[in-house]
Amino acid sequence: xxxxxxxxxTWDAVDRALEQWLAPQDEALRAAMASxxxxxxxxxxxxxxxxxxxxxxxxxxGARRILEIGTLAGFSTIWLARGLAPGGSLVTxxxxxxRARLARTNIDRAGCGEPVEIVVGPATQSLEALGATxxxxxxLVFIDADRENCLAYLEHSIALSxxxxxxxxxxxxxxxxxxxxxxxxxxxxxVRSMMDAIRRHPRLKAAGIQTVGAKGYDGxxxxxxxxxxxxxxxxxxxxxxxxxxxxREVLRACSGLTDEQWHRRFEIGPGxxxxxxxxxxxxxxxxxxxxxxxxxxxxxxxxxxxRRTPAELLAxxxxxxxxxxxxxxxxxxxxxxxxxxxxxxxxxxxFTLGATxxxxxxxxxxxxxQCLNMLRHLSVPGISDRLPEIDPLDWQxxxxx
Numbered sequence: 524x525x526x527x528x529x530x531x532x533t534w535d536a537v538d539r540a541l542e543q544w545l546a547p548q549d550e551a552l553r554a555a556m557a558s559x560x561x562x563x564x565x566x567x568x569x570x571x572x573x574x575x576x577x578x579x580x581x582x583x584x585g586a587r588r589i590l591e592i593g594t595l596a597g598f599s600t601i602w603l604a605r606g607l608a609p610g611g612s613l614v615t616x617x618x619x620x621x622r623a624r625l626a627r628t629n630i631d632r633a634g635c636g637e638p639v640e641i642v643v644g645p646a647t648q649s650l651e652a653l654g655a656t657x658x659x660x661x662x663l664v665f666i667d668a669d670r671e672n673c674l675a676y677l678e679h680s681i682a683l684s685x686x687x688x689x690x691x692x693x694x695x696x697x698x699x700x701x702x703x704x705x706x707x708x709x710x711x712x713x714v715r716s717m718m719d720a721i722r723r724h725p726r727l728k729a730a731g732i733q734t735v736g737a738k739g740y741d742g743x744x745x746x747x748x749x750x751x752x753x754x755x756x757x758x759x760x761x762x763x764x765x766x767x768x769x770x771r772e773v774l775r776a777c778s779g780l781t782d783e784q785w786h787r788r789f790e791i792g793p794g795x796x797x798x799x800x801x802x803x804x805x806x807x808x809x810x811x812x813x814x815x816x817x818x819x820x821x822x823x824x825x826x827x828x829x830r831r832t833p834a835e836l837l838a839x840x841x842x843x844x845x846x847x848x849x850x851x852x853x854x855x856x857x858x859x860x861x862x863x864x865x866x867x868x869x870x871x872x873x874f875t876l877g878a879t880x881x882x883x884x885x886x887x888x889x890x891x892x893q894c895l896n897m898l899r900h901l902s903v904p905g906i907s908d909r910l911p912e913i914d915p916l917d918w919q920x921x922x923x924x
Contacts, residue, residue, distance in 0.1 A: 528740065538572050538737040546575030551633035552601060558625055559596035568595055569667070569693065570737045574602035577665060577691070581606025584689055586662040590653075591615035592646050592676050593668035597626030597633075603665060604635035612638045614653070614661075616646045616668075647672060650679035660685035660858050667693040670710040673717035681726070681748060685858030688748040692717070696733055696742030721746060750855055761915065762884035763851060767844035769913035770803055770887050773894050774840065776906050777833045784901050785833070792893035799894050801826050803887045804836055807843035810883045811850040813865050814876060851880055 528534075542548065548556075548571050559568065569577065577599060581589060587608045594600055594617035604613050617623040623643045630639050642649045646668055664680040666673070673692065680690050695701065701714045721729045726749045733742040753760065777785060777796055786797050793799045805825040812821045825831075825839065854861075859877030866872075891913060898907045 528735075530735070531739065534735045534739070535737050538570055542571045542575075546571045549633075551629070552598065554632060555596055555598045555601060555629035558629055559598070562596070562621075562625060564596055564622065564625075567694075568598040569602070572736060573693075573734075573738075574599055578602045578606040580689065580691070581663050584662060584687075586689075587611040588659060588661045588663075589613040590661040590664045590680070590683060592650075592664070592666045592680075593617070594626045594641060595622060595667075597629040599665065599667060600626060600630055600639060601633045601635055603663075604630065604633075604639055607638055612640070614640045614642060614658075616642050616644075616649045618643070618645055647675050647679070650676070650683070654679065654682050658683070659860055660688065662688055664688065664690045665693070666690065669713075670694065670697060671713040673713040674720055677717050677720060677746075681724070684748040685860070686726075686748060686750045687856040687858065690746040690748065692744040692746065694741050695731065695744040696740070698740050718744070726751060759851060759855075759880060759884070761919075762881075763844075763848055765915045765918050766884045766887050767807075767840060767847075768918060769891055770800065771837065771840055772913060773891050774800060774833045774837050776898065777894075779906065780833070780901070780903065784903065786830070787897075787901070789897050789900060791896055792890060796894055796897050797830065798826070799890050799897070800833075800836055801831065803890045804840050804843055806886055807847050807883065808839070810879065810886075811843070811847045814850040814854050814879055814883075816863055847883065854880060 552571070552574075556568070559566075581603055585608050586606060588611060589603050589607060591600055591603060591613065592615075594615040597615075600613065600615050607613060615626070617626060620643050623641050627636070627641055630636050630641075642653075661680075661683050662685075664684065666676045666680065668676060673695075677690070677692070680688075684690065695714055695717075697711060697714050700706070700711050701718065703711055704715075706712065721727050721744070727746050728749060729744055729746040731742060731744045733740070777800070780796070784796075786795050788794050791799075793802050809821055809824065812819050831839075854876040857876060859875065859880070861876050862873050863876065864871050864873055865879070901907060
């Protein structure tokens with residue numbers, strides 16, 4: 524048994540002060556703690572100050588899907604559920620059916636029952652089942668279970684994550700025992716194996732923090748899941764670069780046109796080369812804003828009464844290409860399967876980030892085809908008879924040459 528640290532009274536007093544200032548407990552939270560004591564459960568739940576930390580972290584990343592490994596009486600589950608984004612959901616795993624029933628009562632009493640699913644059974648089996656069913660990735664994972672299986676829990680959590688997922692491992696410092704080598708104790712070796720795996724993993728960036736408080740001396744590890752390494756032939760990267768290059772080639776083909784030719788009206792698409800290419804470039808700018816979402820505001824359309832030269836549109840295209848590429852990287856970090864709302868013509872639609880990027884990178888194809896058709900109608904020597912090749916494979920071959 525660990526001796527009581529002489530500083531424990533101070534730690535307890537500071538935790539109580541933090542609770543009063545920042546994490547006041549309501550009746551539902553107090554009832555959850557009381558029920559755990561009544562049932563004789565070990566006092567291993569997070570402290571109120573730590574529970575508030577979990578809630579704030581969930582709110583900070585806008586978590587819509589949370590996974591918790593280790594429910595106990597549902598105290599931490601309530602804090603996490605209160606940090607869910609509107610419409611979000613939480614899955615919590617508990618080994619013991621009686622504890623799961625107690626947690627269900629406490630979670631429902633707190634008004635968090637609807638978004639919370641409690642899965643009963645060994646956590647490793649439950650995690651395997653979640654992976655097998657192909658559930659959407661989680662935005663936040665809280666590991667608060669036995670230390671012996673820390674490595675397995677981490678590996679399953681990564682498999683159920685997306686780029687940008689935050690994994691929080693509680694009790695990771697094991698009161699300082701994580702630095703002890705060769706103990707042969709499963710709880711110590713489990714934490715050390717997890718730490719070794721985090722250090723080696725190419726997708727993980729992590730920070731450990733030691734804590735003192737009402738629960739004594741321990742700590743947490745916060746793990747951020749990054750992008751999987753991208754190959755040189757990543758399809759999204761190819762589509763983004765090719766789309767901008769092909770539109771740039773058409774604009775360059777238009778640079779020698781007269782003002783009359785540039786604005787001549789056709790019964791094709793938006794009606795003129797100027798309008799078709801303005802629409803294509805403007806869509807790149809505005810879809811980058813939509814993909815980023817709030818607080819990014821949708822910038823005004825560049826279409827309308829303004830008349831721009833091909834050179835001016837080329838400058839806007841450079842900005843659009845750079846901005847859209849950055850938005851695509853941020854979309855990857857959020858997960859291409861992430862759904863979001865888009866308002867078009869006054870009507871709200873729900874799309875995934877991946878589907879939106881497919882639209883963005885292919886939207887210009889038919890508008891470029893319209894432009895090539897207009898150039899043929901103009902019969903301008905040196906342009907309409909030598910139109911730019913805009914096929915992706917020919918583009919790639921040219922780039923390699």
